Amino acid sequence: xxLLPETTExxxxxxxxxxxxxxxxxxxxxxxxxxxxxxxxxxxDTDAYGGDPxxxxxxxxxxxxxEPKGGGCSQTVHFPKSCLHCEDAPCVTVCPTGASxxxxxxxxxxxNEDACIGCGLCAWACPYGAREMDPTAxxxxxCTLCVDRIYNDNLPEEDRVPACVRTCPAGARHFGDFADPDxxxxxxxxxxxxxxxxxxxxxxxxxxxxxxxxxxxxxDMDVLTPLLEPVAEEPKGFLAWLDKRLEAL
Amino acid sequence: xxPAPSVIIFTVLSGLGFGLLTFLxxxxxxxxxxxxxxxxxxxxxxxxxxxxxxTFHLGNPQRALKAxxxxxxxxxxxxxxxxxxxxxxxxxxxxAAVFVGVTIAPLGLLGTLLSLATVLATAMIYAQLKTVPxxxxxxxxxxxxxVSLAGGAIIAQQTTAAIVxxxxxxxxxxLHWVLGDRRFGERGHTIETATGLGDRGKARLFEPPHxxxxxxxxxxxxxxxxKHAQKLRIISFVAMIxxxxxxxxxxxxxxxxxxxxTLFYLVGAFASRWLFFAEAEHVVRLYYGASGSxxxxxxxxxx
Numbered sequence: 198x199x200l201l202p203e204t205t206e207x208x209x210x211x212x213x214x215x216x217x218x219x220x221x222x223x224x225x226x227x228x229x230x231x232x233x234x235x236x237x238x239x240x241x242d243t244d245a246y247g248g249d250p251x252x253x254x255x256x257x258x259x260x261x262x263x264e265p266k267g268g269g270c271s272q273t274v275h276f277p278k279s280c281l282h283c284e285d286a287p288c289v290t291v292c293p294t295g296a297s298x299x300x301x302x303x304x305x306x307x308x309n310e311d312a313c314i315g316c317g318l319c320a321w322a323c324p325y326g327a328r329e330m331d332p333t334a335x336x337x338x339x340c341t342l343c344v345d346r347i348y349n350d351n352l353p354e355e356d357r358v359p360a361c362v363r364t365c366p367a368g369a370r371h372f373g374d375f376a377d378p379d380x381x382x383x384x385x386x387x388x389x390x391x392x393x394x395x396x397x398x399x400x401x402x403x404x405x406x407x408x409x410x411x412x413x414x415x416x417d418m419d420v421l422t423p424l425l426e427p428v429a430e431e432p433k434g435f436l437a438w439l440d441k442r443l444e445a446l
Numbered sequence: 447x448x449p450a451p452s453v454i455i456f457t458v459l460s461g462l463g464f465g466l467l468t469f470l471x472x473x474x475x476x477x478x479x480x481x482x483x484x485x486x487x488x489x490x491x492x493x494x495x496x497x498x499x500x501t502f503h504l505g506n507p508q509r510a511l512k513a514x515x516x517x518x519x520x521x522x523x524x525x526x527x528x529x530x531x532x533x534x535x536x537x538x539x540x541x542a543a544v545f546v547g548v549t550i551a552p553l554g555l556l557g558t559l560l561s562l563a564t565v566l567a568t569a570m571i572y573a574q575l576k577t578v579p580x581x582x583x584x585x586x587x588x589x590x591x592x593v594s595l596a597g598g599a600i601i602a603q604q605t606t607a608a609i610v611x612x613x614x615x616x617x618x619x620x621l622h623w624v625l626g627d628r629r630f631g632e633r634g635h636t637i638e639t640a641t642g643l644g645d646r647g648k649a650r651l652f653e654p655p656h657x658x659x660x661x662x663x664x665x666x667x668x669x670x671x672x673k674h675a676q677k678l679r680i681i682s683f684v685a686m687i688x689x690x691x692x693x694x695x696x697x698x699x700x701x702x703x704x705x706x707x708t709l710f711y712l713v714g715a716f717a718s719r720w721l722f723f724a725e726a727e728h729v730v731r732l733y734y735g736a737s738g739s740x741x742x743x744x745x746x747x748x749x
Contacts, residue, residue: 397634
């Protein structure tokens, strides 16, 4: 049913630390790998190795450059983007078939691929570009929050997190329950001032982004600076004589 | 947005078909027998042809019947129901007119209301999208309704209604273009609100997430043909509004002049609908470095 639940018992989602992300794309690869081999239609590549590679991904890393307001060095921010599992998910209500739905128990937004007609309207309704139509299967693909990992008793406990979180070598991705104020993710958001993307769209995203910390400012000259005065620019003594002789040659 | 031919054909032809059915349901013109047969045949060919065309852009059209299930939340589902109801009710009304020679006025009126509601539901599919500021406005349903009804009035040879509706459609079309051009800026969506980096300073795309293209760029960051937009607007306005207006107002009313006016109307309406999609900017373009009139990232090579 594509009516949104009024509340969900849990609000599972991700915290993405823009201060820590190094833009290595490991989460992109882990996501593609897991979601191609497991739940639902595989994420196809229509051109994997050609000059214009095209394929379906559920997670993509943009990189931005920010020019600080007060001047100074620009900051490079690597910016992973996947489904934010919004509380007011516009992608769910537009779906004509009921394929797109938000789970009451944990708030995960999923697509029932057997009911998806591939009309693409949900992708149009999403402000974040979180949904991509798979050209081979003709169904809409999106982040499942690795629903087939997080509840999977066959996996070791440390693997029961989304593939992107499990693989991140920098620890920039965190998974947890935002409905619980004492959860790891709720604490991170409170401590670091986690933000919503495009809040003016009114989607109430569950996933939060931790803004990058401001870069260090260049302070006054270091106390050792005077000791680093350049050595004599003009050669003296023997070197000066050698220099002149060599010039004369 | 990507101007997919199937959706352009669907919205224009179905719009015209339901526009014509609106008038036929009202008994304008009040026709029976063979005459009624031809009018209803044209209307159903347009409406049903358009609806069939709309299934061509589906990834899995064999499941299209499932689109009837979510009428409580989805305008697309409501459109499916309303169009079906309208076609069934007016089929009974039309059959009575064609075979029995009887006009059942209340049934016709119901069909008219359902036809109007169908066009409204189609328009709401686009107007509901906050992600496309140009469409997310009450002018969008008004635009689609006036264009549909103007076309219907031309085929139904309702001179007064056609003149009034063409003038209205022209006015709304110009407003939709002029106000639409400002909508994205007025909404205040920027790369800074998209990324949340605005309090730090001015953000710009340093590196896109991929070297090639992707579904999002093809579907929602369409930039082709923008440079001809002004010319196409003029062509569209002249063909869809001005020429039919001159034909309807000045030439004698008969099926030939109506057909001529309809042909021009269709050329203009297709151009208008192409622009409706091609000029619509989706907010996801911000993540790909679009700002103001600057287009988003596009791969520099293509196969």
